[in-house]
Amino acid sequence: MTMPPTDAAAAVAARLDDRRDRRTLLRGTAGIALGYGIGATLQATYVYSVYVTNWTVAPVSTRLLANVVAVTGLVGCLALIRAHRARTTTLMLGAVLVAAMVGASARFGTQIVLGVYEAPAASVRDAELFSGFLMGTISGLIGMWAMVSRRAMREQIRVATRDAVHIEVAVKALEQEEIRVRRAVAEGLHGTLQSKLVLVDARLASLLSRHGQDALDDESRTSVEWIRAELDAAREIDVREMSRLLYPDRLELGLVPALRALLGRIPASIATQLVVSDSVRVLDDPASGSLTLSERLLAVRVVEEGITNSLKHGPAGSVRVVLDTSDGLLHVGVENDGELYDPVSAGVASGTARLDTRLSLVGGRLELTPGSGRGAHLDAWLPLGTGAL
Numbered sequence: 001m002t003m004p005p006t007d008a009a010a011a012v013a014a015r016l017d018d019r020r021d022r023r024t025l026l027r028g029t030a031g032i033a034l035g036y037g038i039g040a041t042l043q044a045t046y047v048y049s050v051y052v053t054n055w056t057v058a059p060v061s062t063r064l065l066a067n068v069v070a071v072t073g074l075v076g077c078l079a080l081i082r083a084h085r086a087r088t089t090t091l092m093l094g095a096v097l098v099a100a101m102v103g104a105s106a107r108f109g110t111q112i113v114l115g116v117y118e119a120p121a122a123s124v125r126d127a128e129l130f131s132g133f134l135m136g137t138i139s140g141l142i143g144m145w146a147m148v149s150r151r152a153m154r155e156q157i158r159v160a161t162r163d164a165v166h167i168e169v170a171v172k173a174l175e176q177e178e179i180r181v182r183r184a185v186a187e188g189l190h191g192t193l194q195s196k197l198v199l200v201d202a203r204l205a206s207l208l209s210r211h212g213q214d215a216l217d218d219e220s221r222t223s224v225e226w227i228r229a230e231l232d233a234a235r236e237i238d239v240r241e242m243s244r245l246l247y248p249d250r251l252e253l254g255l256v257p258a259l260r261a262l263l264g265r266i267p268a269s270i271a272t273q274l275v276v277s278d279s280v281r282v283l284d285d286p287a288s289g290s291l292t293l294s295e296r297l298l299a300v301r302v303v304e305e306g307i308t309n310s311l312k313h314g315p316a317g318s319v320r321v322v323l324d325t326s327d328g329l330l331h332v333g334v335e336n337d338g339e340l341y342d343p344v345s346a347g348v349a350s351g352t353a354r355l356d357t358r359l360s361l362v363g364g365r366l367e368l369t370p371g372s373g374r375g376a377h378l379d380a381w382l383p384l385g386t387g388a389l
């Protein structure tokens with residue numbers, strides 16, 4: 001599970017962000033400015049020299065070098081004043097304008113040093129400086145825009161990741177709480193309520209065993225026997241069944257023992273089969289602890305729904321449960337041989353829809369499909385290792 005960032009981790013992330021901002025700004029600006037520089041070099045050498053009268057002809061390498069120096073001046077200045085740390089538009093614009101001025105001056109200075117112009121007129125100087133400044137400003141602004149966009153994208157990804165972590169933590173906490181409450185209520189029903197019912201039954205039995213004067217008359221005896229039978233049925237069927245529904249028998253021992261206990265309660269007239277792959281046996285070994293309680297509980301719920309549907313909608317003569325794994329997913333399949341499931345005429349999804357929602361919360365899914373010729377297949381895929389309880 002992803003842990004919340006510590007102060008040290010936050011400091012490392014901030015340093016990384018700073019480096020990323022710097023790289024995006026400088027690379028973006030340099031790329032655009034170089035493009036401009038090459039274009040300007042070709043234009044000055046091969047276009048203006050042909051069409052502009054009195055145009056100063058200089059070798060292409062000289063003009064290219066001047067533009068490269070301009071780009072270096074522009075980018076170097078942005079790096080020096082740490083323009084990537086500017087947070088307001090004014091500061092960003094100011095940094096770009098200063099760097100563009102430096103770049104333009106560096107270019108004009110290089111042109112003079114390399115002899116492109118010997119004694120340039122003021123208009124030539126102004127034109128060179130202005131075009132260099134414009135080129136630097138546009139390049140710097142595009143670099144800034146790229147940096148700000150990437151910064152915003154990074155923040156969006158971070159918020160999305162944080163939300164996902166919160167959801168994951170909340171789901172895990174809910175699962176733990178659900179298991180705790182289920183176990184507590186199941187134990188309460190199975191233990192406390194059942195023992196109270198047993199005590200009441202014992203008291204009634206002692207009433208029935210009275211002899212002599214204290215003995216009950218026939219009518220009272222019949223009533224007490226009826227009460228005992230009803231209490232016994234309530235204890236055996238309602239209380240114990242309810243307790244198992246809340247927290248399946250033998251779940252602590254593993255998924256396979258819990259499913260065996262579940263299948264063992266199906267009437268003997270219905271054939272049952274449990275097919276478990278070797279990979280699931282290894283996972284289900286309580287010593288390995290690979291399959292968490294919540295994963296086991298969810299898998300048992302799928303089988304319970306599959307069995308209930310098989311008996312209710314089938315009705316089935318046999319039920320087959322399959323457990324295997326593939327690509328980090330636990331596959332739970334329930335097949336039956338009842339009436340062929342027809343998705344078109346089937347009722348509105350209820351139990352299966354609830355299970356599907358539950359599975360999707362942990363990244364799993366559920367499918368209800370017709371069997372081959374008869375019955376239905378209920379298949380669930382549950383991601384493994386999403387966190388131990």
Ligand SMILES: Nc1ncnc2c1ncn2[C@@H]1O[C@H](COP(=O)(O)OP(=O)(O)OP(=O)(O)O)[C@@H](O)[C@H]1O
Nearest residue numbers: 309310313314341346347348349350351352353376
């Ligand atoms: N094993 C099956 N054989 C035939 N039809 C099935 C089978 N399982 C499900 N169906 C069909 O799919 C429908 C949806 O099943 P689902 O389990 O979602 O709801 P339900 O069983 O009707 O209600 P609930 O699960 O709340 O008791 C059912 O109404 C039924 O028509």
Ligand SMILES: [Mg+2]
Nearest residue numbers: 305309351352
């Ligand atoms: Mg159902």
